[in-house]
Amino acid sequence: MEIETNNIDGVGFMIHIRDLYKSFGDNHVLQGIDLDVHNKENVVVLGRSGTGKSVLIKIICGLLKPDNGLVEVLGKEVDKLNDRELRELRLQVGFSFQNSALYDSMTVRENLAFPLVRNARHLSKKEVSQQIESVLNDVGLSQTINQMPSELSGGQRKRIGIARTLILRPQIMLYDEPTSGLDPITSIEINNLINHVRHKFNTTSIIITHDLTCAKSTGDKVVMLYDGKFIKQGTFGEVFSTDDERIQNFYKYNFID
């Protein structure tokens, strides 16, 4: 499928965030976030529940408006876009939800066809079917094509959710807690899938998680979010080699015996 893209050059930032603030009433969730994500880079945002990790990626894809600060995605300032421009940008940005957010009343095939037929109206029925089968093969779930979401396991739902975003061939993938609620083996399968997607589709990704195994196996860069601010960025090794008690506590409780 050919969708008009706004590629930026290979060395530019795919996502560029400066001084980002977001509050909900008295709850100051993000307090001056700076983040740069390069082309084809996987960035993991780590942090405890309720620290605003999901809010960050919802601002990136325009689901939430920032209170203050600059958020540029593929060179476009997200909160300045009109409806049509935002829809065009969203074709380039895939979002995998924490609970998968599959459409309950539709089969897997219909879930995958839904965004495709509405964004690529020139495709024939046969081409739509081919793309659905192809993306289901990529996530290893061809056999579920006629099943309802309620008939799928948690891991399968996550995979179908990822497949639904991949069908639009986005340049950027945003994963919201991709391994939450999954057993360790399924979590590893999802981590492998994230890496597979990156290599096959050349995507840039932000992965929101509190799972250190996921962070270690999928992230080029890890950033630690604490009290609405990034307190440390670097490779997994660099971040966790620090003496900072807040980071050490996070590490310790993730691997507690």
Next chain:
Amino acid sequence: MYFKKSGKYFIAKKVDNFFIGLNDALQFVLRFFKEVFRPPYEIKEIIRQCYQVGYQSLFLITLTGFITGLVFTKQSRPSLAEFGAASWLPSLVAIAIIRALAPLVTALIAAGKVGSNIGAELGSMKVTEQIDAMEVSAVNPFKFLVVSRVLATTLMVPMLMCYTGFVGMLGAYLNVHQNEMTSFVSFFQAAFDKISFLDIFASLIKSIVYGFTIGIVGCYKGFHATNGTEGVGKAANSSVVLSMFLIFIEEILLVQITNSFRP
């Protein structure tokens, strides 16, 4: 801090919230009119929703419409008979059913059955992030979910109203036939003798307004559901309560307007 706990504070907050809500609802209605004429059109979804609305309410409407016609005739008979005017029963019943009972009964049944369903369905989609998922897939959820449902209720409630009127008249005929052995043709000739074009036209307009109200209220409440499953329940419940309330207000206004056209 002390001010925050005072009664004035709560009243001011309530008034504030009311106007914010009102503005929100008006924006929602305006957005519907903006989106409804803008392509692409979700024809398949509109047809599916029309089927859902009709199918969901058909059994209840048959039952309530029939019983309404039957009972209204039975209750009206003694008063008319007292004045020797039992022969006016078919026209009295026809006027009552076509002018008021059919549009109101249909709207109230649809508000309970369809409005709650729309509120719960969209509410559940909202709290499970399915609406957000549509938005990030570059699909306009308002167009797909709201426009199709509001159009379906606006189109189907008038059709259901005609059907209610028909089964209501059948119920009335059954009672009249039992008592006076009036034939089917004579009953309907007498019934429609006093019915004017204005009666039918006004009822159709009322049903269109009620259908729109049921759809837009259900969608608005569903679209703004929060707080998980509790929010879904609240959305379904408030869809029914608010649509019924608005239907009665609209009934008063529309009756006044219609009466101003009567000779």
